[in-house]
Amino acid sequence: MVPIVAEVRARSLDEFGPLLRHGGEEYFLVTSGRVAVHTEFYAPEILGEGDGIYLDSTMGHAYLNAGEGTFRQGGLSLHQRGARSLRPAPPDRIARRGAAWR
Numbered sequence: 001m002v003p004i005v006a007e008v009r010a011r012s013l014d015e016f017g018p019l020l021r022h023g024g025e026e027y028f029l030v031t032s033g034r035v036a037v038h039t040e041f042y043a044p045e046i047l048g049e050g051d052g053i054y055l056d057s058t059m060g061h062a063y064l065n066a067g068e069g070t071f072r073q074g075g076l077s078l079h080q081r082g083a084r085s086l087r088p089a090p091p092d093r094i095a096r097r098g099a100a101w102r
Contacts, residue, residue, distance in 0.1 A: 004028075008065045013038060019060030027054045034067035 010016040018041060029052040035051055037045045040060035055061060
């Protein structure tokens, strides 16, 4: 289990880059702002403060800032045995993608 806190700046899929995919499952809770959750198989969902989402992390996914200010999220990534671990993104990628983890 990996705890994650992120501030998301990307406002479009072009700005975000390729959808994220990794082993395991994850749960994210929006702690401030609004987020558009894009996935490989489902229509985008808009989440507000206090809303959460649980998904299979092997499905492509992206978190985009859908509000006026900054968007913060906290969550947990649960990995299956043998799955690749999340690792911090390099600083230049954080600004471009808007996510603190990949």
